[in-house]
Amino acid sequence: MKTAIHQKLPTNWDQREKLRDKGQFWTPAWVADAMVAYVAQGADLVFDPGVGKGAFYDSLKKLDRKTKFYGTDIDPTIIDEAKSEGIFDDNSKVEVRDFILNPPQKLFKAIVANPPYIRHHRLSLEQKNQFRKISLVNLGSTLDGRAGLHIYFLIQALTLLDKGGRLAFIMPADTCEGVFSKKLWSWISKKYCIDGVITFEHKATPFPGVDTNAVIFLVKNEKPKEKITWAKCLSPQDKGLFEFLKNDLVGKSYKDIDIYERDLMEALSVGLSRAPRTDHDYEFTLTDFARVVRGIATGANEFFFLTREKAKEAGIPDKYFIPAVGRTRDAEGSYLTKDSLLKLEGKGRPTLLFFPNGSRWDDMPETVKTYILNGEKAGLSKRALISTRQPWYKMEVREIPIFLFSYLGRRNARFIKNEAGIVPLTGFLCVYPRSNDAEYIKKLWTILQDPNTIANLQLVGKSYGSGAIKVEPRSLERLPISSNLVHELGLKPIRSELSLFS
Numbered sequence: 289m290k291t292a293i294h295q296k297l298p299t300n301w302d303q304r305e306k307l308r309d310k311g312q313f314w315t316p317a318w319v320a321d322a323m324v325a326y327v328a329q330g331a332d333l334v335f336d337p338g339v340g341k342g343a344f345y346d347s348l349k350k351l352d353r354k355t356k357f358y359g360t361d362i363d364p365t366i367i368d369e370a371k372s373e374g375i376f377d378d379n380s381k382v383e384v385r386d387f388i389l390n391p392p393q394k395l396f397k398a399i400v401a402n403p404p405y406i407r408h409h410r411l412s413l414e415q416k417n418q419f420r421k422i423s424l425v426n427l428g429s430t431l432d433g434r435a436g437l438h439i440y441f442l443i444q445a446l447t448l449l450d451k452g453g454r455l456a457f458i459m460p461a462d463t464c465e466g467v468f469s470k471k472l473w474s475w476i477s478k479k480y481c482i483d484g485v486i487t488f489e490h491k492a493t494p495f496p497g498v499d500t501n502a503v504i505f506l507v508k509n510e511k512p513k514e515k516i517t518w519a520k521c522l523s524p525q526d527k528g529l530f531e532f533l534k535n536d537l538v539g540k541s542y543k544d545i546d547i548y549e550r551d552l553m554e555a556l557s558v559g560l561s562r563a564p565r566t567d568h569d570y571e572f573t574l575t576d577f578a579r580v581v582r583g584i585a586t587g588a589n590e591f592f593f594l595t596r597e598k599a600k601e602a603g604i605p606d607k608y609f610i611p612a613v614g615r616t617r618d619a620e621g622s623y624l625t626k627d628s629l630l631k632l633e634g635k636g637r638p639t640l641l642f643f644p645n646g647s648r649w650d651d652m653p654e655t656v657k658t659y660i661l662n663g664e665k666a667g668l669s670k671r672a673l674i675s676t677r678q679p680w681y682k683m684e685v686r687e688i689p690i691f692l693f694s695y696l697g698r699r700n701a702r703f704i705k706n707e708a709g710i711v712p713l714t715g716f717l718c719v720y721p722r723s724n725d726a727e728y729i730k731k732l733w734t735i736l737q738d739p740n741t742i743a744n745l746q747l748v749g750k751s752y753g754s755g756a757i758k759v760e761p762r763s764l765e766r767l768p769i770s771s772n773l774v775h776e777l778g779l780k781p782i783r784s785e786l787s788l789f790s
């Protein structure tokens with residue numbers, strides 16, 4: 289069954305977007321086989337709510353011929369395709385059905401899924417209303433709007449899990465890293481038994497070429513336990529993962545799988561997608577030493593963020609600009625200097641942020657007025673973010689940060705010393721030490737460059753398939769800083785309340 293085992297992703301952007309609209313990424317056989325081996329134990333029927341081309345049924349057929357299979361999918365074309373390829377036979381029943389709006393009215397002993405991962409802005413209003421209902425009825429309150437369809441697949445499926453039943457879902461890591469995760473897992477962990485969590489090393493990712501960090505959740509409808517089994521697959525497997533899940537997570541020596549027993553509470557507080565925290569002495573976090581704010585959002589970089597050449601062409605005097613850096617790629621290494629800025633200019637990269645704040649209209653030269661009026665004619669003043677500003681061309685204000693944090697990059701996330709005196713755009717976070725004392729800044733810089741500090745980013749960031757980490761300002765403030773390092777350097781924490789008066 290070639291399609292279900294190896295999905296060749298279309299290189300054409302349009303087709304790929306269509307796949308994204310429907311969340312149609314098939315589970316590879318080595319992963320599907322293992323998940324089915326886990327849920328099928330003791331069940332006479334396995335249910336897949338988003339069956340697609342039947343990857344899980346393929347696995348079930350290989351496992352045993354007696355257990356029946358039931359699948360639903362919203363997309364009739366995909367079901368027809370799978371039928372014509374002979375994937376479904378007499379032992380299976382497959383229906384076109386929307387699992388969110390019209391779930392089956394029965395309980396199941398075994399549910400397995402790779403739920404559709406569709407970004408929330410692609411969902412219909414009807415679906416979103418149903419999400420509210422699902423979470424209100426089950427969790428007692430609604431979840432943050434950023435929770436996608438896959439989250440509601442999981443909640444809905446759990447409510448259809450029979451007593452003693454088993455569920456295996458492969459989901460993106462945002463399921464346990466998103467803003468909504470705490471509420472979600474607090475509900476799951478109180479009501480169900482979280483049996484195991486399987487994560488994947490980058491080179492073992494089940495979905496090469498798709499930028500998500502996949503995690504398998506293994507849950508039983510039984511009394512919650514205090515310990516969970518947490519594992520990391522180190523390479524794409526032929527047998528190890530299958531044996532491990534078929535053996536009901538018993539045993540510790542499977543090839544290329546690291547297995548840990550973890551306290552549920554510890555795993556939940558660190559985040560189920562993250563490895564156990566070995567060092568618990570986080571007396572300090574970055575907020576004790578610095579404040580973090582996101583970079584400037586212009587609302588229209590093409591208008592507000594100019595190259596030296598464009599500024600000259602428009603005849604705008606220098607005093608209407610402040611130096612800025614936009615792209616992560618424009619700040620290489622650990623230092624951004626005046627020289628780096630000149631190099632960027634030389635490459636024709638924009639480095640000038642239009643900053644007419646504080647100038648009265650009547651005092652502006654004609655060139656500046658014309659530039660602004662042209663922007664207005666182009667409709668910029670009506671754009672969502674820009675229209676909230678008074679006047680619309682007024683720029684957001686940031687003090688020049690001492691440090692920048694490059695928060696999402698293919699290359700490693702890192703801190704940068706801002707020796708060029710720039711303000712950054714949204715590709716960066718601004719890090720302001722809580723003291724302007726030169727010695728304090730020097731010590732903090734030592735800490736920010738320490739490999740332990742960088743390694744801790746994974747404890748607070750959101751992970752992506754490629755190994756990139758995205759860290760929001762509040763999360764970066766929670767970055768654990770090694771106590772040893774702080775004591776060694778003699779750096780004093782300045783708690784935020786105090787800094788209000790300093």
Ligand SMILES: C[S@@+](CC[C@H](N)C(=O)[O-])C[C@H]1O[C@@H](n2cnc3c(N)ncnc32)[C@H](O)[C@@H]1O
Binds near residue numbers: 311344386389405
């Ligand atoms: C990620 S694919 C997984 C397919 C298959 N189970 C596998 O693992 O290869 C998710 C499937 O869910 C289907 N889907 C999307 N929204 C759905 C909904 N509301 N109800 C049922 N299925 C849905 C998609 O059409 C897609 O086939």
